[in-house]
Amino acid sequence: MTDLKKIKKEAEKEIGSAKDLKELQDVFNQYLGKRGELTQILRSLKDMPKRERIMFGKDANDVKNALTIAFDEKSAGLKAGEARAAEEKEWIDVTAPGKKIAVGHLHPLTLAKRKTMEIFQSMGFAVAEGPDIETEWYNFDALNIPKDHPARDVWDTFYLKDGPLLRTHTSPVQIRYMEKNNPPLRIIAPGTVYRHESTDSSHEFQLYQVEGLMVDKDISVANLKAVVGEFFRRFFEKEVDFRLRPDFFPFVEPGFDISITCLVCGGKGCSVCKETGWLEVAGAGMVHPNVFKAAGLSPEWQGWAFGFGLERLAMLKYRINDIRLFRSSDLRFLNQF
């Protein structure tokens, strides 16, 4: 009896002081292994008289069960501790930068163009394109800009050696489209345009323009305001106040300049808006009867057209401060989009 108690007490003490799984295994072997002390006692039971065997056997088995539980608990505790220790060795600095994945980038003008196309296509506008090299007829005459008239001076033009010119605006697409398609029509025409002028942070000789045209029997300035307002709202993804004021373009009458509230200062006045609170973003107007005539349409039609510079809109949307960056092909710039 005392042997059992003593074994139990000693075993429990040794289990408790085992520092790792190996030591615990040694303790286990010492008591419960094949040749363990308790194993041998249990084995010797069969040689005992029946009464003694029953009594002693019960006690011995109780000790065995108690020790087994103690071993298991200790073992689980040690295992958890060891796992924790191992994990701790795997500490990483989570503030160190992530590994860079090489991805490509679309040009900001492509992004702005896509957004623009998407908005207008959702309003039923088809996309039309025209050539960069244009004739005097499509670029000027058909648009009611007479030859040798000071009005033509507004468009500084690149001429090619053999006569044609580089279009100064996307408005020729209006004529080309109306020649081939009958109203009612709604189109949006994106494309490159060229201006013979020197460059600075807000002027470029090659630009991306988007032309819009809507023609039907009863299209009004009120409709232009609705469509343009919707475009600004969706393009800039916020409420944008805009205004129309008189301006002159020979191919429209009346003609407007469209300005939006300065997105930088919110209309209070800053250097970007030259303290006016407004930014000119587009020219627009009601299609001039002479333009319909030049495109072969009868006077029953009416409608509006507008044109804006995509660089200007992209500059406002992405807060780009120099228009020359767009065609700089500097990857430090492009990789930000």
Next chain:
Amino acid sequence: MLFSYNWLKDYVKSLPAPDKLAVSLTMHFAEVEDIKKLAGDFVFDIDIRPNRAADCFSHLGIAREIAAIANLTLKMPSVKVPFLGAVKTTDLVEVIVQDKPACSRYTAKAVTDVKVGPSPKWLQDRLKACGMRPINNIVDAANYVMLETGQPLHAFDAEKLQGKKIIVRPAKKTEEIVTLDGDKFSLDPTILVIADEKKPVAIAGIKGGKDTEIDKQTKTIIIESANFNPLAIRRASKKINLRTDASVRFEHGLDPNLAEFALNRAASLMQKIAKGKAAKDMIDIYSQKVSPVQINLDLNYLNGLLGINIAKTRAAQILKKLGFKIIKQTKKYLLVEAPTSRSDVSLPEDLIEEIGRIVGYEQIPAVFPAASLIPAKRNDGLFWEDMVKDILKAVGFTEVYNYSFIADKDAGELVELQNPLSAEQKYLRPSLIPGLLTNAKKNAANFSSIKIFEIGKIFKKDKDIKEQKQLTALMTGTDFYQLKGIVDLLLEKLGISSVWYDDYQPTPEESKLELWHPQKRAEIKTDDGEIGFLGEILPIKAVVFDINFDKLVESVSGEHEYRPISKFPAVVRDLAILVPRKIKVEEVLNKINTAGGAIIRDVDLFDIYEGEEVPDDKKNLAFHIIYQSEEKTLTSAEVDLVQQKVIKALEKDPSWEVRK
């Protein structure tokens, strides 16, 4: 154009404060770009558009606009002053207009007994505010009336006019003139001059001559107030490269009916400030009389075009304020007469603009068009363009936009500009490659490897000038096969199923352009023919593909067929073969596929090796051959059988050796 606030006050009583006035003008007429404060005055810089130059390059024109916008009264300066001269203009000078088409009206008046000296301060101040330098009271009076009315005037010293004659005629071939500024110009018959009996004394509508200049001794002057053909003045001004306050006004086409008013205004001013005596008569040679036009304005159209309801009375009131006459009114129409000063108004739409802008465009509500929303037709070119861009972006390419211009790089027949901005931009680009090469070089300082592409127009000159959309990509730090893999992927994603690559066969002309590596270059072909090239570029270590985007779009199908995933496992066997160097991989692949048949799902080349351990004229190709059936699990024996068949087929050629 500069305008004095004080000056405008002469014509409009209770003129709004400068800030308020600037906003009104900007919103209803033309943009006030700047207000400069001077001692006792404000200078407005107004961006007057070309259509309004004829009537609004003048303080009176602006005053009329203000009166209409702010609903104030316009006070015109009086010309009903008594002229004090005893001598008749016709006694002092004879005017002969030889070129009537170029000079529709010529008026002249003599002023005698003038005392030339500085003009009064108030007048000098006004001229200075508008950016003009005061000279003497006679010249200043002429300039003052120009700034007031828009009509350029000129004053001749009558005693310096030889033969007492003013002749309006084309210049003669060898004639010259020295202008008031002391500059000498050679003239020719395309240039209209004002001449005396002997020689030109002014370049008509542009600048006066030195010979008949007003000086301190001048006693008698002849004031010229004429109307010249805008085109004639524009061409002459361009030819001699001289733009003046006068020429700019004439270029825009002035109202001939303005000439007389301005002449009398100048004469009365000279009486006042130079103690002169203006003749009671005037010379007036008016050959092409301009009459006002009448326009019938449909009020329904007015409201329909603007999208707002404007009452007939309001429309009529606005037009009257702007100087138009209402000839007749009916319920639905206004018959309107436009003043001859408003040559820009001839159509109902022009009147609608006048009414609309004065009412204010901010009054027009935003209303969505009622027309039914027909879904827009897809633009295929742009759709595929977007798709290509997305694919290239996904595989790590960055998109660039380059200029359409290049410098001469002896690249054959180019489209040349008549007026390039610089020698660097003398031609239109015939290819996107030079631009991308420049981009790669420029970015090399900051990036170790570069992957860029552009979709843009290129321009070629055959019989005609042709423009074409091109897709070009450039990659550094990699090889031909990497880029070829990208081309394969791109074309596959576009649904172009049959693509193959041929050795490049240069035409003699093309081989002059030593841009491409002569060996590492292939033609990319589809069923529609060659669509572009792929290869290594010599100037820098880079690989490039260059595809005719218009042709590419013709080849795309957008078809993408799903191939079921086999339920049965695939078995992979490797195969290495030594072949002569010049044998193409395509040939080997064809043999493997033919011999193996349908059971071969895919053959994947994973290594090409030349060098040590391989004979000089040979290369080693290593493939994974993937066997898979759609019907059953293949046994090892079945696969071995086919693999043996493949090996046998490959070794039919004794120079090919499968490595075991």
